[in-house]
Amino acid sequence: MGTIEAALFSKTRAAVLGLLFGRSDERFHLRAIVRAAGAGMGSVQRELKTLDAAGLVDRIAEGRQVYYRANARSPVFGELRALVAKTVGMGSVIRTALEPLAERIRVAFIYGSGARGELTAGSDVDVLVIGSVAFGDVAEALHDTQERLGREVNPSVFTPAEWVHRVRGGDHLASALMRGERLFVIGDEHELAGVVGESVVDEPSQQS
Amino acid sequence: MSLQAWLANQWLTSHRSSRDEVRALLAVADRDLHDATVHEVSVDARHHFAYNAALQLAHAALAASGYRAARDGHHVRTINSLRFTVGLDAQSVRRLDTARKRRNHAEYDAAGLISEAEVEEVLGLARALRQRVEEWLRAEHPGLW
Numbered sequence A: 001m002g003t004i005e006a007a008l009f010s011k012t013r014a015a016v017l018g019l020l021f022g023r024s025d026e027r028f029h030l031r032a033i034v035r036a037a038g039a040g041m042g043s044v045q046r047e048l049k050t051l052d053a054a055g056l057v058d059r060i061a062e063g064r065q066v067y068y069r070a071n072a073r074s075p076v077f078g079e080l081r082a083l084v085a086k087t088v089g090m091g092s093v094i095r096t097a098l099e100p101l102a103e104r105i106r107v108a109f110i111y112g113s114g115a116r117g118e119l120t121a122g123s124d125v126d127v128l129v130i131g132s133v134a135f136g137d138v139a140e141a142l143h144d145t146q147e148r149l150g151r152e153v154n155p156s157v158f159t160p161a162e163w164v165h166r167v168r169g170g171d172h173l174a175s176a177l178m179r180g181e182r183l184f185v186i187g188d189e190h191e192l193a194g195v196v197g198e199s200v201v202d203e204p205s206q207q208s
Numbered sequence B: 001m002s003l004q005a006w007l008a009n010q011w012l013t014s015h016r017s018s019r020d021e022v023r024a025l026l027a028v029a030d031r032d033l034h035d036a037t038v039h040e041v042s043v044d045a046r047h048h049f050a051y052n053a054a055l056q057l058a059h060a061a062l063a064a065s066g067y068r069a070a071r072d073g074h075h076v077r078t079i080n081s082l083r084f085t086v087g088l089d090a091q092s093v094r095r096l097d098t099a100r101k102r103r104n105h106a107e108y109d110a111a112g113l114i115s116e117a118e119v120e121e122v123l124g125l126a127r128a129l130r131q132r133v134e135e136w137l138r139a140e141h142p143g144l145w
Helices: A004-008 A011-022 A030-037 A041-053 A077-086 A090-104 A135-143 A145-149 A160-168 A172-179 A189-202 B003-008 B019-035 B043-064 B074-083 B090-108 B116-140
Strands: A057-062 A065-070 A105-111 A125-131 A153-158 A182-186 B012-014 B067-069
Touching (some): A011 A090, A077 A090, A090 A125, A090 A145, A125 A160, A135 A145, A145 A153, A153 B090, A153 B116, A160 A172, B043 B090, B043 B116, B067 B074
Antiparallel strands (some): A105 A125, A105 A182
8 A cells, every 4th residue: 555645745745744734833944844854955945835825834034034834824724734643744743742751752763664654544653762751651642642643653662771782682673673764753863873872882792 | 431331332241240250350460460570581471461460450340340341342441441440540541551552562563662661660550450459349349358
């Protein structure tokens, strides 16, 4: 089965809509949108121009700065926001839900079909959280996102030390997850490498 | 919603419990509470035991109240009935229900990684429930204790 988002949106449009409608109560600087979309300035500007012309987004000029935000007065605002939440805006929805716990989270990312952009009707969203936060608090924080996303959200929570222990111990699932696609919601690849690297230094080598 | 409404929905069937049945269910729960602390087995197995202890306790409280869960959705009904039987708070019920889903993931999916801390949280909930069910049985169903 193909993905819903690929059928509906180009890659750049999906990224722009995902950011603006996934976090529809915020406005974003053009450069932030380009960065999040991982596309060229030119193609992002073209998308924004199209979306602005259709009244789907607002362009806000303040001095020399230009910002964009989802236009809540658009007649399809609610529908588009819901569609985005269920498809491309998933990362934003998860990130917003985890935000109150962010101080206790080093890295959090979506893995599996959600990270590969291959979610189908019955897929769950699998999330790995590494930090000093309790599993129950994460599950509680993510509980309401399930209704918004129309999917079950399945978190796993590890301390940095236990995660490294799993990866180094050759745990099949942990290793597969480290090799697979990741969609970061808190932290990034650099931070993840830091978590693994630090703990490796802390722990004596198991090899003789 | 109440247990009577669940009965009307055919989510439950009427049941007459006995002291032997309640004792047997609590004994299984105690065994599983112990097995969940055995570190020689996998984290997934310990999670399974901790969750199963809670399930047996919920089952005991439901039986003492005069019901059994119907076959369909047996686990989900039994866990969620704790709100009506021993009056467990909504957050604890939700956390035990999450443990139920996690157990399904660990057993049927490739995903569903369970950490040590997660097992300890479920075990803590199950231990607190063990005490609560006993106190409730003594107070509300002394004939079954």
